Amino acid sequence: MNENIVGYGLITGVMVLATVITRFLPFLLFPAGKETPKYILYLGQTLPYATIGLLVVYCLRGLQFLSYPHGLPELISIGAITGLHLWKGNSLLSIGAGTILYMVLIQSVFP
Amino acid sequence: MSKKKKLAALCYAFPRTMPVMAGYLVLGAAYGILMNVNGFGIWWALLISVFVYAGSLQYLGITFFVAAVNPWYAFFMSLMLNARHLFYGLSMLDKYKDAGRLKPYLVFSLTDETFSVLCNEEPPEGIPKYWVYFFVSVLDQLYWVTGAVIGALAGTMITFSTAGMDFALTALFVVIFIDQWKSGKGHQAAFVGVCASALCVVVFGQSVFIVPAMILILVIITAGYFMEKRKEEQP
Numbered sequence: 001m002n003e004n005i006v007g008y009g010l011i012t013g014v015m016v017l018a019t020v021i022t023r024f025l026p027f028l029l030f031p032a033g034k035e036t037p038k039y040i041l042y043l044g045q046t047l048p049y050a051t052i053g054l055l056v057v058y059c060l061r062g063l064q065f066l067s068y069p070h071g072l073p074e075l076i077s078i079g080a081i082t083g084l085h086l087w088k089g090n091s092l093l094s095i096g097a098g099t100i101l102y103m104v105l106i107q108s109v110f111p
Numbered sequence: 112m113s114k115k116k117k118l119a120a121l122c123y124a125f126p127r128t129m130p131v132m133a134g135y136l137v138l139g140a141a142y143g144i145l146m147n148v149n150g151f152g153i154w155w156a157l158l159i160s161v162f163v164y165a166g167s168l169q170y171l172g173i174t175f176f177v178a179a180v181n182p183w184y185a186f187f188m189s190l191m192l193n194a195r196h197l198f199y200g201l202s203m204l205d206k207y208k209d210a211g212r213l214k215p216y217l218v219f220s221l222t223d224e225t226f227s228v229l230c231n232e233e234p235p236e237g238i239p240k241y242w243v244y245f246f247v248s249v250l251d252q253l254y255w256v257t258g259a260v261i262g263a264l265a266g267t268m269i270t271f272s273t274a275g276m277d278f279a280l281t282a283l284f285v286v287i288f289i290d291q292w293k294s295g296k297g298h299q300a301a302f303v304g305v306c307a308s309a310l311c312v313v314v315f316g317q318s319v320f321i322v323p324a325m326i327l328i329l330v331i332i333t334a335g336y337f338m339e340k341r342k343e344e345q346p
Binding site for chain 2: 004007008010011012013014015016017018019020021022023024025026027030032036039040041042043044045046047048049050051052053054055056057058059060061062073074077078081082085086091092094095096098099102103105106107
């Protein structure tokens with residue numbers, strides 16, 4: 001693989017560049033010194049809520065409801081996390097217990 | 112900034128990063144293992160985890176390496192997959208406004224998980240908030256890089272089954288979703304985020320749904336903005 005080190009380096013370089021562009025672009029377009037348009041501020045206030053929803057769906061995008069195990073390990077775990085979190089409101093507890101439950105479910109209950 | 116205050120920020124930041132630690136050590140290790148299996152040693156895994164530092168792109172990047180793809184193709188695929196970072200940036204414009212010399216790193220390290228931990232985070236009075244943001248960001252990247260190195264070095268030696276441990280990240284997002292919902296704000300936006308994304312998974316398929324979902328979310332939220340504006344103008 002050493003003869004292709006330039007090729008791999010180039011691919012790594014464009015991955016760095018693409019990531020830096022997408023992360024810095026909003027801050028370059030709307031610098032802190034200048035007044036940010038109202039519409040952009042509105043986006044900044046609403047997008048966090050929509051984006052977390054997008055991320056939850058992103059994590060579950062591969063679920064196959066029509067074939068075994070019908071997304072049950074995920075749905076049961078998320079149900080448990082929701083119940084536990086509404087009850088106790090302790091993030092670490094909800095995440096820890098939910099993850100362990102999911103591991104048990106996929107390793108032992110729905111192998 | 113005194114050392115004492117920085118330490119207070121670190122102590123405040125650390126517990127908030129623990130779910131990310133669980134997720135990143137596992138996902139990072141999985142990345143290191145995959146790189147190793149495909150014949151790319153620890154230095155590549157380390158280099159990419161430090162400088163690219165974008166989980167899903169790094170996984171996709173393994174396929175770029177294996178197929179030795181054209182850099183332009185790699186570039187545009189990376190932009191597409193990373194497009195969601197634009198939303199994080201827009202959401203953090205105000206929050207990171209006065210971060211000063213910490214700002215470049217805060218922006219560079221704004222991953223899905225760091226964003227999700229910080230977007231609701233308001234440290235109490237007396238704890239320097241930008242240092243909290245900074246420590247959360249640094250710790251998260253530290254977990255990721257450590258995971259990748261462990262995976263590259265010791266991947267074959269793990270004896271217990273870690274299958275499903277990466278669900279910690281899903282759990283993290285679900286918990287943040289619930290916290291946001293309980294805050295009583297942004298219900299409509301949260302609803303739009305879930306429904307538009309789910310619709311786009313069904314319509315466009317799971318591998319390319321992100322960009323259409325982002326566009327749909329933007330369109331709906333923009334429509335909401337203009338409706339609110341019109342209401343304000345015509346009471």
